[in-house]
Each structure stands twice: as C-alpha cells, then as structure tokens.
Amino acid sequence: MSAPPVSHPVPRPAPGGAAAAFARANLLTVAAAALFVLLALAAIFGPAIAPWNPLQTDGASALRPPGSGHWFGTDPLGRDIFSRVLVATRLDLGIALLAVSCSFLAGTALGCAAGYYGGWTDRIVSRLAETIMAFPLFVLAMGVVAALGNTVGNIVLATALINLPFYARLARAEVNVRRNAGYVDAARIAGASDARILAAHLFPNILPPLMVQVSLNMGWAILNAAGLSFIGLGVRPPDPEWGIMVAEGAQFIVSGEWWVALFPGLALMLAVFCFNLLGDGLRDLFDPRRRA
Amino acid sequence: MIAFAARRLLGALPNLAGVMVVTFVLTRALPGDPAAYFAGPAATPEAVAEVRHALGLDRSLAAQFATYAGDLARGNLGHSVTTGQPVLTELAARLPASLELVAAALLFAAAVSIPLGVLAATRPGSWIDHACRALATAGVSLPTFFTGLLLAYVFYFLLGWAPPPTGRLDAAFSPPPAFTGFYLIDSLAAGDPELFAAALAQLVLPALTLGLFVIAPITRMTRASMLGVLAAEFVRTARAAGLSRGTILIRYALRNALLPVLTTLGMVFSFLLGSSILVEKVFAWPGVGSYALEALVASDYAPVQGFVLMMAILYLLLNLAVDLAYVAVDPRVRLQG
Numbered sequence: 001m002s003a004p005p006v007s008h009p010v011p012r013p014a015p016g017g018a019a020a021a022f023a024r025a026n027l028l029t030v031a032a033a034a035l036f037v038l039l040a041l042a043a044i045f046g047p048a049i050a051p052w053n054p055l056q057t058d059g060a061s062a063l064r065p066p067g068s069g070h071w072f073g074t075d076p077l078g079r080d081i082f083s084r085v086l087v088a089t090r091l092d093l094g095i096a097l098l099a100v101s102c103s104f105l106a107g108t109a110l111g112c113a114a115g116y117y118g119g120w121t122d123r124i125v126s127r128l129a130e131t132i133m134a135f136p137l138f139v140l141a142m143g144v145v146a147a148l149g150n151t152v153g154n155i156v157l158a159t160a161l162i163n164l165p166f167y168a169r170l171a172r173a174e175v176n177v178r179r180n181a182g183y184v185d186a187a188r189i190a191g192a193s194d195a196r197i198l199a200a201h202l203f204p205n206i207l208p209p210l211m212v213q214v215s216l217n218m219g220w221a222i223l224n225a226a227g228l229s230f231i232g233l234g235v236r237p238p239d240p241e242w243g244i245m246v247a248e249g250a251q252f253i254v255s256g257e258w259w260v261a262l263f264p265g266l267a268l269m270l271a272v273f274c275f276n277l278l279g280d281g282l283r284d285l286f287d288p289r290r291r292a
Numbered sequence: 293m294i295a296f297a298a299r300r301l302l303g304a305l306p307n308l309a310g311v312m313v314v315t316f317v318l319t320r321a322l323p324g325d326p327a328a329y330f331a332g333p334a335a336t337p338e339a340v341a342e343v344r345h346a347l348g349l350d351r352s353l354a355a356q357f358a359t360y361a362g363d364l365a366r367g368n369l370g371h372s373v374t375t376g377q378p379v380l381t382e383l384a385a386r387l388p389a390s391l392e393l394v395a396a397a398l399l400f401a402a403a404v405s406i407p408l409g410v411l412a413a414t415r416p417g418s419w420i421d422h423a424c425r426a427l428a429t430a431g432v433s434l435p436t437f438f439t440g441l442l443l444a445y446v447f448y449f450l451l452g453w454a455p456p457p458t459g460r461l462d463a464a465f466s467p468p469p470a471f472t473g474f475y476l477i478d479s480l481a482a483g484d485p486e487l488f489a490a491a492l493a494q495l496v497l498p499a500l501t502l503g504l505f506v507i508a509p510i511t512r513m514t515r516a517s518m519l520g521v522l523a524a525e526f527v528r529t530a531r532a533a534g535l536s537r538g539t540i541l542i543r544y545a546l547r548n549a550l551l552p553v554l555t556t557l558g559m560v561f562s563f564l565l566g567s568s569i570l571v572e573k574v575f576a577w578p579g580v581g582s583y584a585l586e587a588l589v590a591s592d593y594a595p596v597q598g599f600v601l602m603m604a605i606l607y608l609l610l611n612l613a614v615d616l617a618y619v620a621v622d623p624r625v626r627l628q629g
Contacts, residue, residue, distance in 0.1 A: 028426070131310030135604045138566025140314075143600035146588055147318040223435055227570055230437045231585055246438055250574065253445045254456065265438035273433035280429065 029281025035274040042089040052080035054087040054240045066259050073259035075248065077238075081259065084240040085267045091241050092271065095152065095234075096221035099159035104214055106160070107167025112198050112206075114168065115175030125172065129165035137162040141224060145233045155234035159221050170213055174206035208286040216279030219272040226268050242268040300615050304608055311604040316360050319597055320353075369601070370594035372587060379598040383580055387602075388473025389460055390572065390579030394564045395474075396495055397502035398557070405507045406553065409514025410546060413522060424511060432508035436567040440501040440574035447497060455493050457575045465490050498575040505567055506560045513556040517549040524548075551622055558614035565603050 047054075058078030066073040072081035114125035132140065141158040148154045178184060179202070187197050226243030228234050235241040237248070242264040249261025335343070344350050348359055363369075369379040405428075412424040440457075447454040455462055460475055465487055468478035475491035521527065522545055530540045569581035576582070580599055587595035 127306070127310065130307065131314060134307045134311050134608060135314070135600070136562040136565035136607050138563075138569065139600055139603045142569065142584075142588075143315070143318050143596060146593065146596045219433060223433075226435060227437065227567075230435075230570060231573060232589060243435075243437075246435070246441065250437075250441055253441045254449060256449055258445050258449075261438070261441050265435065265441070268435050268438065269433055272435070273430060276429050276433050 026281055026284070028277050029284075032274050032277035032281060035270065036278060039089060039093065039271055039274060042086055043093045044090075046086045046089050050080075050083035050086050052083040054079060054084040055238055056080075065257075072263040075245075075260050076252070079238075081245075081263050084245060085242070085263050088240040088242050088245065088264065089267070089271075091235065091239065092222055092226065092243075092268070095156055095159070095225045096218055099156045099221050099225070100163060100214055100217050102156065102160035103163035103167055103217070104210065107164040108171045108203075108210060110164075111168040111171025111173075112175050112202065115172040116179050116194065116198055116202070118176075122172070125168055129168045132162065132165045135162075138224060138227060141228060142231070142233065145228060150233055152234050155225055155228050158228070159224050162224070163217050163221060166213055166217065167210065170209060171206060174209060175202050178202055178205060212279055212283045212286060215275055215282050219275035219279070222268065222272050222275070296619055297616055300612060304612055307608055308605070311601065311608070312361060312364065313357075315597055315601045315604070316357055318600070319360070319593075320356075364601075369598035372595050373592045374587065374590050379595050382583060382595065383598055383602055386578060386580045386583050389577060390568055390581060392474045392476065393495065393498055393502065393571070393577060393579060394561070394568055396476075396499035397506070397564055397568075398561070400499055400503035401506045401510055401560070402557070404503070405510035406514050406546075406550075408507070409511045409553075410518055410541065410549075412511070412515045413518030414541065416519060421515075424515070428508035428511045431504050434504060435570075436501055436505050437570040437574050439504055440498065440571055443497050443501055444574070454497050455490075457497065459576045459578055460491065460494055462490055462494065498571050498577055501574070502564060502567055502571045506563055509556055509560055509563075510553065513553050514549065517552045518545060521545045521549040551618065554614055554618060554621070558611045561610050562607055565607060 056079060058074070061074050061078045064074040064078075072085060075081055075084070110125045110128075114122040135143075141162050144158040144161060145154050148157065175198075184197055184201055187201050192201070225234065226241070226246075229241050229243030230247045232247070235244055237244060245264035246261045246268070249257070249259075249264070252258075252260045341350075348356060351359075367380050369383070371377065372379055372382060375382065408424055408427075412421045415421055444454070444457040448456055461467055468475060468482045468484060468487055471478045471481050476488060476495070479485075479487040479491055527540060527545055530544050535544075568579065569585065571577065572579045572581040573585055580602065584596050584599035587593070587599075
C-alpha cells in the first residue's frame, strides 16, 4: 500500500501562514513552479511577442554576437536567435506533452487492465513492457522513427512508445494492491461493472503517483525529442526547435561563435531542469517516504 | 552458481525473442516498398514482382520471420547499400570505439558518484546532501549533445587544453596494432606511452560528457542504499565495538550498499548506449552510433536495424553479467535462487 497524500510536517506556525512555510521548505519546487509558468507563457504567447520573425533571414547581419538589437545574437542566416528560441518553446513542449499524454493514457489503461484482471492480460502486458525495456530506449526511438518515416508525428509516437512501460508498470502495481480493497469490494457488491470500478474507484486513487511520473517523464521526453532532432530526425529546418538549433550551432562552436548553440541549449536545459525539479517536489509532497 | 547462470541465461531467451520480433517489425515497417526500391525507378511491374519474389517479400509473415531469424543466427545482418559491405563486419569494426567510450564514461561516473552518494548519506539533511541532490538533478537535465559542445568550447576553443573534437586520435598519430580494439589498452600493449596519452586526450571530453549524464542515478542509488545500510544493526554493533569511522563506512557499510548500485549500473548502461549516439556525433567519434547515423542520413536501413539489434543484445548481455556478478558478490541471492 502506498501512503495517502501527506503534506510536509510544518515545525511551528510560521509568519505568513502555511503557504509561506511551504514555500520556505520547498524553495526549489517553488522556483521550478515559477519557471514552469514562464515556460507555459512562452509556449502560449511566444509567437505573438517575439520581437523578430523567427524565419526571416538577413545576410547583412549574419552571426552577430548578442547585443541590443538581437539579445541572443543572430545565426549564420541572420535570423534572430532570441525569437527563434522563444517560438520553439511551443513546438518542444508540445511534442513532449503530446507524447507523455499518449503514454499516460495507453500505459495506464494497459497497466490497469493487467493489475485488475491478472492472468493472461497481465502476462501479455508485462511481456510487452519488458520487451520495450529490453532496448536502450533512445536507440529504440531512433529505430522507430527511421522505420516509420522522418516526421514530427513519428517523433511523438516513438517518444510515447518508449515511455509507455513506466506507466503500465506503475499502474499495474498500484491497481494490483488495491483490487481487493474494501471500497472496491463494496462497489462490486453494489453492482458496479469492472469498467466502472476501474474508472471511478481505482483510477482516482492511483492518480497521484502517476502524476509524479508524468512530471518526471516530461523532462525526459523533451530531452529525447530534442536529441532526435539533433541527429536530424523529426523537425526539419527552417522550423525553430531547440535540438535542431543546437545542431546548427555545433559547427560554429570550434570557431568561437558560441551564442548560436548556447541559447537554445540553455533553454532546453532549463525546461528539463524545471520538470525534473517539479517531479521531485511533487514526489516529496505525495509520498515523503519515497524520497531518495 | 553454474545452475543459476544457466537458469538466468534461459530466462533471457524470451527477451531476446521479443527483441527479434520488434526489430523484424521495424524491418517490415520500412517506408516505401523495398522491392520497388531495389528494382530501381525504371522497373516494370513485372520486374518489381520478380524482385519481391527474390527478396521473399511475397511469402507469409511467419515464413519471412523464420528466414530473418535464420539469417541472424548465421550472423547475416544484410548489406549496407552505401558501402556494399556486410553490416555485421562494419559494426564489429566500429564497436570497440563505442565500448571504449562507454566504459570510460561509466568508470568516470562511478568514480564521482559513489563517493558523492556516500558523502550525502553520512550527512543527511546537511548542505552537502542538498548540494548533491541539486547537482544530481542538474546532471540529469543536461542534454548530452549540448554539454559536449559546451565542454568542447571551453576546453578546446577557450583554454586550448583539449585536442580538437575530431575522433579517436589526432591525425598525427596512427592507431596502435589492433589487439583489443581499445586504443588505451592497445597502445600500452604496444609500449607506446605517447600514443596512449594522445588517445586519452581525445577520450577525456566525450567520456566526461557521457558520464555527467548518469552521475545522478548512481548518486541517488548510492545515497539511498547507504542510508538503509547505515541504519542496520551490524553497523550499530560495529560502532559500539569502537571500530573507526572509516572502517565502518567502507568495509562494513559500503560493501553491502554497493549491491543495489550494481543493479543501477546495469540500468544506467542503457542510458549510456542511447546517449553515446549523440556524443559520438558531437565529437566525430567513429563508433557504431555515428555509423548508424551516417546510414540513417543516406536512407540506408540495414545498418540502422543492425545497430538497434546489436545495442539491444549488448544491453541484454550486460544485464546478464550484472546478475551473475550479483550472485558472485552476494551469497544470499544464491540461496534464494
């Protein structure tokens, strides 16, 4: 049985109330949440507030270092790097969000069925998860995109596929320990169907650990998608995307034009860091015992 | 021990079968019609049908899978379209470069993160503990391809300490006589310290890049496992008996705490194999990853599939080795097994 959601023990009533005390005890988590809001705003409003057109080339101002006109400098085609980094937020976060949602939905459904019914369903789902996990996951994602075709849709699919086992295993384990719990028996006796028990009684109870997994997974999904673009899969130039932009800047690093690769790389790092911290914080919040 | 190894080996067979099915499905899912591709653009429908028959693509899926499995058993992974060479030969020639890189990265990561984890576990809740946690989380957030570029910029362009990020050996040197394929070992075997230094200089940055990424999981596991062991009664007894702090930490606690860490190392190996593709690209490292990437760019699929299969088999073998090491180290596993 995993613990019910327990909030952090607050040593003594602090000035400013419980919210302020929580913020002090979880400074990193609060910082991550703020960063998350910033990222979300960039993803929503990025294209509207970008100072330059991210696709507009300008040969006269190629490879300018960061300055007043171009805060992050310009790339070899004279495009404004700040605008490109800003606009790319939507695509990068979008791919990761879509992929994680797919693995969450499919993985949880499979895991719930396996944990609830056991038997053959369990064996098939467990074997499937095990087979996926038998591959180095980034290599599998690369193989899937190579086989299915080089499109953004397939990047999402590949990223969803390699994350699926985590949800399936987690949901299976959590449902398995609860399937004979008192409230499940009660629902069964009251005549609820299996589908209703799973959806209305078990699913809400296993949601907290799954949400922690989602947050931790988001960072990894962003890294994975950007890594695939970096090696030339998925997003095609000239679309702005962090992984591709780092790849485009790679050749200029050895000649000293650091800003072409640095800023998209930093944006990528910050986004991943934000989701990892958020996931860690959520885990502490939902289940302090599991903190490692 | 031998019985356990045999059982464990048998247990890996379903996984191997699963891996083969997945790679087979990936082969079938190739974009476009392979028969049309091999017959050429000017081929008539009859010619395409003939090629399809010659390739065996008109037979049932089960029959095709049997052929595929038979080819694999004979070590036939197909031919690269661009170089015309058998994929297995080319992969085998480039594998030592990748393994040397991954092994160096793993050694570096273990050398940093195990002491770090021990340090954090001995002072839980202290600033060292928090700093370790922040560092570990930062490490796992680093995109390997970006850290690689950053390190190359700082240590090659700015400081000039590292050689240019272009492969395993500077053009001024010729590789040592192939013995293990690991340049570090081969150059020592050939008694050439200068060559060893040159190979090491090329290896440092890529290995660091790759290693940084896996410091986080190893540190976390070491910390958690040390915390558990330090709370155990035999540690309390050792303390009560007046043994020195160092003896308790290293001889008593760490030896026991390393077992779960060993398992984590196996898992971490999967990350390393995956990220090595990215690091190989950044540092122009001539390993299997960059080979697969070159093939991918040229729409040459047999090498890519061979690569995916090889990586999966490597990973299976490593996990097998970890399990066996576990048994060798911990007699309790044998008793339960």
